[in-house]
Amino acid sequence: MIESTQLDPNFKDEIANEPGGEHILSCFTCGTCTASCPVRVVTDRYSPRKIIRMALLGLKEEVLSSDFIWLCSACYSCHERCPQDVRITELINAIKNIAVREGHVPPAFRVQVDLLRDHGRLIEIGDYDNERRAELGLPAIHEQPAEVAEILKVSGTIALGAAAPAPAEDDAK
Ligand code: SF4
Ligand code: SF4
Incomplete structure (x- = not known):
């Protein structure tokens, strides 16, 4: 109540x-x-x-x-x-x-911020992906984390990553 x-x-x-x-x-x-x-x-x-x-x-x-x-x-x-x-x-x-x-950020969003910071996108592009793309005649995708990390930094979004203070337990409700 x-x-x-x-x-x-x-x-x-x-x-x-x-x-x-x-x-x-x-x-x-x-x-x-x-x-x-x-x-x-x-x-x-x-x-x-x-x-x-x-x-x-x-x-x-x-x-x-x-x-x-x-x-x-x-x-x-x-x-x-x-x-x-x-x-x-x-x-x-x-x-x-x-x-x-007020510090209520769902854990899934924190993980997404970290992925953007580390890879410049929400999925990691590895050699396998680019080999498959080459087989299909598609250009390789190169990760550009530095540019995206700068945007995250300037916008303040980077502070929402998992490296930032963990959310309170209630946040996961
Ligand atoms: S209940 Fe939804 S649709 Fe109806 S007035 Fe409120 S916001 Fe608008
Ligand atoms: S509240 Fe529902 S209908 Fe409204 S924008 Fe969000 S998903 Fe669409």
Whole structure:
């Protein structure tokens, strides 16, 4: 059970002040977004309407530490159908940005940052891959980790890698 003292009434304003989150207060909980969502078809744990409702109620820690904000595939189906122009896809990005700032980064994303840093891409390209490409008449792919690592560094993303402080246990929920 959640005590009222655990609620953060300022959370909705924090989201509304984050780029992409400006329209959160327009939601009237119709559920059109959830009915439009392809992720919802795969898992009924996921509901954009529920995420917005929880955020409006001030369930800050529950929203930021949950894995379901990371399940959005940014398909924009909800965005196009919302009668209140809540712009849910951007709204979820705003919540993700707040989550990252507060140290809630899913382990899978940390691994991806490390792969980008080390290989310049999300999969390692080895000699075998390039030999197969040569057999197929395709040009070799060369990893360029230095350039990508620089982008990660300049954007601050590199700090989210697994080498950065580990997330709290709750983050993996
Ligand atoms: S479709 Fe729009 S108004 Fe309806 S629940 Fe989703 S965000 Fe709220
Ligand atoms: S943008 Fe995200 S929340 Fe909206 S319908 Fe697509 S997967 Fe679902």
